Amino acid sequence: xxxxxxxxxxxxxxxxxxxxxxxxxxxxxxxxxxxxxxxxxxxxxxxxxxxxxxxxxxxxxxxxxxxxxxxxxxxxxxxxxxxxxxxxxxxxxxxxxxxxxxxxxxxxxxxxxxxxxxxxxxxxxxxxxxxxxxxxxxxxxxxxxxxxxxxxxxxxxxxxxxxxxxxxxxxxxxxxxxxxxxxxxxxxxxxxxxxxxxxxxxxxxxxxxxxxxxxxxxxxxxxxxxxxxxxxxxxxxxxxxxxxxxxxxxxxxxxxxxxxxxxxxxxxxxxxxxxxxxxxxxxxxxxxxxxxxxxxxxxxxxxxxxxxxxxxxxxxxxxxxxxxxxxxxxxxxxxxxxxxxxxxxxxxxxxxxxxxxxxxxxxxxxxxxxxxxxxxxxxxxxxxxxxxxxxxxxxxxxxxxxxxxxxxxxxxxxxxxxxxxxxxxxxxxxxxxxxxxxxxxxxxxxxxxxxxxxxxxxxxxxxxxxxxx
Numbered sequence: 001x002x003x004x005x006x007x008x009x010x011x012x013x014x015x016x017x018x019x020x021x022x023x024x025x026x027x028x029x030x031x032x033x034x035x036x037x038x039x040x041x042x043x044x045x046x047x048x049x050x051x052x053x054x055x056x057x058x059x060x061x062x063x064x065x066x067x068x069x070x071x072x073x074x075x076x077x078x079x080x081x082x083x084x085x086x087x088x089x090x091x092x093x094x095x096x097x098x099x100x101x102x103x104x105x106x107x108x109x110x111x112x113x114x115x116x117x118x119x120x121x122x123x124x125x126x127x128x129x130x131x132x133x134x135x136x137x138x139x140x141x142x143x144x145x146x147x148x149x150x151x152x153x154x155x156x157x158x159x160x161x162x163x164x165x166x167x168x169x170x171x172x173x174x175x176x177x178x179x180x181x182x183x184x185x186x187x188x189x190x191x192x193x194x195x196x197x198x199x200x201x202x203x204x205x206x207x208x209x210x211x212x213x214x215x216x217x218x219x220x221x222x223x224x225x226x227x228x229x230x231x232x233x234x235x236x237x238x239x240x241x242x243x244x245x246x247x248x249x250x251x252x253x254x255x256x257x258x259x260x261x262x263x264x265x266x267x268x269x270x271x272x273x274x275x276x277x278x279x280x281x282x283x284x285x286x287x288x289x290x291x292x293x294x295x296x297x298x299x300x301x302x303x304x305x306x307x308x309x310x311x312x313x314x315x316x317x318x319x320x321x322x323x324x325x326x327x328x329x330x331x332x333x334x335x336x337x338x339x340x341x342x343x344x345x346x347x348x349x350x351x352x353x354x355x356x357x358x359x360x361x362x363x364x365x366x367x368x369x370x371x372x373x374x375x376x377x378x379x380x381x382x383x384x385x386x387x388x389x390x391x392x393x394x395x396x397x398x399x400x401x402x403x404x405x406x407x408x409x410x411x412x413x414x415x416x417x418x419x420x421x422x423x424x425x426x427x428x429x430x431x432x433x434x435x436x437x438x439x440x441x442x443x444x445x446x447x448x449x450x451x452x453x454x455x456x457x458x459x460x461x462x463x464x465x466x467x468x469x
Contacts, residue, residue, distance in 0.1 A: 001042070001157045002097055003027035006067065009042075010081050012096045013069065013089035020079025026066045030093070030157040032150060039064030046086040046150065047071065053086075087149060094153035095184045098166065101159045111163055113185050114301050117170040117178055117216045118193025118229075119209060120349045121294045122147060124286075124322035125193060126169045128298040131319050132312040137164035144323075147171035152181050170216065173376075175208070178215035189304065190216040190244065191227040191297050195234035196348035197380060205380075210234045220244035227300050229293065230255040247304055249296040257300040259292050264359045266329065266337060266446070275299060278309045285320050287327045287339065289359070290352040294322070325458040327353065330465035335443035340461030345374045345452045347384040351391055357448045358395040365444040368399045370433060370460065372451025373406035382409050389413025393420070399440075400424040403433045404455060430460045437464060 004012075007022030028040030034056035037043055043060035045053035045068055057068055057076055067079045071086050083089040102111050114129065116122050123144075130141035140163050142155035147169035159166055170181045182190070195210045213235075217226040222243045229235040230250035239246045249257040259271040259282075268285045271292050284295060295316055302312040321328050325343035332338040341353050354369060361367045369392055377384055389410040392400050400423060402411040411426040427433045437447065449461035462469070 001027055001030055002100060002159070002161060004097075006079055006081070009067070009069075009093065013081065013083050013092050015069065015081040015083035015089060018073055018080050018082055019076065020067070024066075024079060028066055030090070030154055031060075032090075032154065034059040034063060034065075037063040037065045040066045042067045042069065044086055044090050045070040045074070046090070090150065090153045091180065091184050094156040095186075098156050098159060098185060101161060101163055104161050105164075111159070111166060112189070112305055113166045113168065113187045114189040114191060115168045115170050115182060115185055115187035115216055116191045116193070116297075117172070117213055118191075118235075119196035119213070120346055120352075121193040121290065121297070122169045122171060124291060124326060125191065125294040125297050126167050127323055128295060128316055128319060129165075129167050129301060132298060132302055132315045133165040133167065135311070135315050136307065138162045139165040139167065141167035142169050148173075149177060149180060153184060156185060172212050172215075175212050176215070178212060179219065182216060182219055187220070187224065189225045189227060189301055190220050190242075191301060192216050192235045192238060193229055193293070193297055194232050194348065196346055197377060197384060206234070210237070214238045214241055217242035217244060225304050227297060227304070229297070230258075231293075247300055249300045250293070255296075257296050257303065259296055262289055262292055264289055264356055266360045273299065273309075273313060275303055275309050278303075278313075280310060280313060282313045283317055285317070286322050287329055287360070288352060288356040290349070290356075291322060291327065325461070327356070328461075330461070330467060332441075332445075332447065332465045334441065335445075336441055336464075337446045338461055338465040339446065339448045340458060340465065342372070342449045342451045342455070342458035342461055343453055345372070345450055345455075347374060347377075347387065350374060350388050350450055353448055353450050354388070354391055354395055354397065357446060358397060361446055362444075365446055366398045366442055367396075368401065368437070368445055368447040369397045370401045370403065370437065370447060370449045370457065371407060371410050372403045372455035372457045375406075375452035375454045385409035386413040389415075389424075390417040392424075393418035398423065401433055401436060402426045403430060403451070403457060403460070404428065406455070407451070430456065433457075433460055434463060 010017040030042045037060045043065040069081045133139040140158045146155045168185045172178045224244040226242045226244040230248035248255045257275045262271045270283045303309045328340045330338040414424040451457035
């Protein structure tokens with residue numbers, strides 16, 4: 001974080017400095033996990049549903065924290081600022097720090113800020129942008145999926161006076177959450193990737209999801225840019241809800257940045273990029289047609305910032321994976337390929353992964369889909385699991401292994417859709433799935449492992465490929 005005195009921080013967060021000298025300067029990282037605290041860090045002791053950050057203040061102090069921000073007057077030996085609401089205080093600090101870095105860099109250059117949202121692809125697009133922008137200057141982007149009301153501000157607070165690019169991933173589980181993050185980061189570019197049924201149970205349906213995702217662009221000023229997916233009609237409807245300049249990406253001819261001639265093989269994904277002033281082939285080492293859309297979104301941001309799109313495409317060609325456990329291609333031994341895509345799962349992302357599996361299979365290979373629960377779908381859970389089961393059959397996937405009772409409707413729907421004899425099997429747990437798959441393994445098999453994070457199938461994928469735990 002940028003250097004601030006304790007008095008400045010107290011004023012920014014609307015808190016009361018009860019211990020420590022107001023002239024003391026701190027510039028360490030901001031953390032809510034005491035295990036990540038390092039000498040000089042600021043520890044926000046936030047209350048939580050499962051645990052309470054106040055319990056871990058001694059641990060944070062032991063690890064070298066320079067300041068604690070809490071909602072109570074705690075007994076601690078280091079400087080303490082007491083605030084009314086820790087989450088609000090964290091947001092206020094992030095808002096001020098981002099604004100100061102922008103102002104400090106001067107009006108000629110400034111710090112570019114991009115916000116990314118969508119039901120699928122946020123983390124992959126963020127990682128692509130981080131790779132591209134880090135090649136050009138100091139870039140701050142969240143690790144993993146730090147995209148909620150706590151994780152996103154913490155990521156923003158990692159900026160320094162030298163930061164040129166800030167990439168903010170913005171997730172949400174309800175109305176108003178993205179709007180709050182936009183109000184903190186004030187992006188000059190807002191990206192909306194897709195409106196789908198991810199977290200539909202929390203949002204309350206596709207229309208509510210659309211309204212929530214539109215918060216990315218509704219408050220953008222006329223000086224900003226809204227980057228929208230031209231192939232998603234719900235996303236394109238947002239063009240009427242923003243004062244910002246609209247630029248599009250997609251596969252259709254109407255998109256400003258588009259892709260054609262897409263080819264997906266086990267070693268990666270190729271396409272021809274058509275951008276203003278640039279037409280060139282791009283060969284991604286990342287697997288899946290859906291990642292072409294993520295790449296297009298990243299390249300659109302780069303192009304609209306006046307940066308070299310072709311150089312950015314060169315960087316993307318060197319990216320080896322979108323993220324750990326996201327379409328990660330692993331060697332399963334004995335000619336078996338494992339695609340571990342079990343970090344998360346929504347109906348759209350599962351469908352995209354299954355389509356990729358069907359596309360890359362050679363004439364002498366067998367496609368095997370290992371599927372677990374798609375969580376957080378609420379009232380749509382049975383319907384969407386049914387739809388995936390039927391899709392497996394329609395894509396001619398050779399074998400289906402469904403793991404866990406929560407995903408049983410995938411197995412049941414597949415059985416109803418096709419005249420299968422043993423091609424779809426329901427197993428109760430990961431151990432049973434592993435034993436079945438290893439016993440039935442054939443050279444040349446391509447095995448897709450896909451589920452929501454809560455189902456833990458990512459560990460099954462690693463085990464099938466011999467990746468150490």
